[in-house]
Amino acid sequence: MSWYKPADIGFATRSALADWGYGARLLLRLTALFGASMRRFGLVRDQIHFLGNYSLAIITVSGLFVGFVLGLQGYYTLQRYGSSEALGLLVALSLVRELGPVITALLFAGRAGASLTAEIGLMRAGEQITAMEMMAVDPISRILAPRFWGGVIGMPLLAAVFSAVGIFGGYVVGVLLIGVDSGSFWSQMQGGVDVWKDVGNGVVKSFVFGVAVTFIALLEGYEAQATPEGVSSATTRTVVIASLSVLGLDFLLTVMMFSI
Amino acid sequence: MQRSKNDVWVGLFVIVGLLAIVFLALKAANLLNLSFQSEYRVVAKFDNVGGLKPRAAVRSAGVVVGRVESITFDDKSFQARVTLALENRYSFPKDSSLKILTSGLLGEQYIGVEAGADEKVLAPGDTIAATQSAVVLENLIGQFLYNKAADGSNPGTAPKK
Numbered sequence: 001m002s003w004y005k006p007a008d009i010g011f012a013t014r015s016a017l018a019d020w021g022y023g024a025r026l027l028l029r030l031t032a033l034f035g036a037s038m039r040r041f042g043l044v045r046d047q048i049h050f051l052g053n054y055s056l057a058i059i060t061v062s063g064l065f066v067g068f069v070l071g072l073q074g075y076y077t078l079q080r081y082g083s084s085e086a087l088g089l090l091v092a093l094s095l096v097r098e099l100g101p102v103i104t105a106l107l108f109a110g111r112a113g114a115s116l117t118a119e120i121g122l123m124r125a126g127e128q129i130t131a132m133e134m135m136a137v138d139p140i141s142r143i144l145a146p147r148f149w150g151g152v153i154g155m156p157l158l159a160a161v162f163s164a165v166g167i168f169g170g171y172v173v174g175v176l177l178i179g180v181d182s183g184s185f186w187s188q189m190q191g192g193v194d195v196w197k198d199v200g201n202g203v204v205k206s207f208v209f210g211v212a213v214t215f216i217a218l219l220e221g222y223e224a225q226a227t228p229e230g231v232s233s234a235t236t237r238t239v240v241i242a243s244l245s246v247l248g249l250d251f252l253l254t255v256m257m258f259s260i
Numbered sequence: 261m262q263r264s265k266n267d268v269w270v271g272l273f274v275i276v277g278l279l280a281i282v283f284l285a286l287k288a289a290n291l292l293n294l295s296f297q298s299e300y301r302v303v304a305k306f307d308n309v310g311g312l313k314p315r316a317a318v319r320s321a322g323v324v325v326g327r328v329e330s331i332t333f334d335d336k337s338f339q340a341r342v343t344l345a346l347e348n349r350y351s352f353p354k355d356s357s358l359k360i361l362t363s364g365l366l367g368e369q370y371i372g373v374e375a376g377a378d379e380k381v382l383a384p385g386d387t388i389a390a391t392q393s394a395v396v397l398e399n400l401i402g403q404f405l406y407n408k409a410a411d412g413s414n415p416g417t418a419p420k421k
Binding site: 199 | 264267269270272273274276277278279280281283284288289290368
């Protein structure tokens with residue numbers, strides 16, 4: 001592989017395009033399998049349990065501490081301008097619009113995405129997927145689709161929990177510890193946060209992140225080299241690619257949603 | 261489909277997630293305060309709306325009675341044309357006057373309604389003539405400086421304090 005040989009450049013371009021095409025077709029198949037997954041909801045339920053419930057602890061604790069820190073740092077800056085009553089608004093808007101969906105997606109990529117990739121990669125390495133194909137069971141609809149929809153359903157719920165717990169954390173630090181007035185904390189928040197524009201767009205964001213992170217984890221696992229090194233590098237790639245694409249997508253979505 | 265012990269935990273997880281969304285919608289964003297009352301529209305012309313924005317509150321005696329629906333520029337009278345959506349359950353005399361006020365020192369601007377004494381009430385589509393523009397800080401400062409300069413130029417006539 002060298003950059004000055006036309007044949008190598010051509011091969012690299014062709015395989016990159018083939019990878020993208022394969023990924024796009026897999027994503028379309030997974031989307032089309034929504035109905036089939038809902039008909040066998042038991043499989044999706046077990047995945048929501050595995051991906052969602054087990055992530056709840058890390059999401060709640062991180063949300064609480066992010067709320068604490070937002071309360072402290074927000075108060076420090078706001079009181080310079082004599083408007084520490086706007087602390088509630090600052091905490092709620094930063095959580096609902098950005099931090100809730102993004103940090104949840106990053107944590108989800110590390111906590112759940114990595115385990116999805118490792119699980120499917122080991123199925124590939126143990127030739128379980130080949131065995132299913134031999135029995136005329138479609139591994140995409142039996143293994144990948146329930147995990148995909150489990151992750152997609154779980155992510156917006158986790159992000160909402162993160163934001164709610166974070167606001168509670170901001171309340172604890174801002175109102176209970178520092179002593180910002182409780183009434184203005186909530187009323188400024190309610191005056192400035194819009195249900196559809198802020199909360200609704202936050203849910204849309206976390207849904208998109210759910211699709212992206214879960215899909216990347218599944219694709220990396222499904223395409224992993226059937227060796228221990230292959231599985232380990234696939235897991236690493238999942239976390240790196242999923243985190244970077246969450247941050248990139250977040251920028252794009254923010255530009256589309258909140259720029260006027 | 262057979263039941264499993266995961267049902268309980270998944271159900272709880274979904275309920276917690278939905279509760280969090282409801283909490284965000286009600287407690288953080290105040291969905292309930294969106295009024296679903298039927299409204300009527302009146303128009304007011306202002307010389308200057310300052311920082312007034314659409315969806316700003318219309319208050320009378322401090323109580324929210326409606327919202328600013330739209331703000332456009334009228335190039336016949338060179339004034340701002342503000343459409344107000346007032347709730348149907350409140351009616352105001354025809355000679356009520358409007359002011360653009362600010363909540364707090366740096367708060368957002370809203371329209372204050374001061375009720376008049378007319379027997380007839382505002383009907384949909386009416387235009388309110390008695391309006392007072394927003395206070396523009398630059399104009400105030402300009403006026404202040406101008407008065408200072410006027411005082412300084414002829415100290416003989418200025419009242420000594």
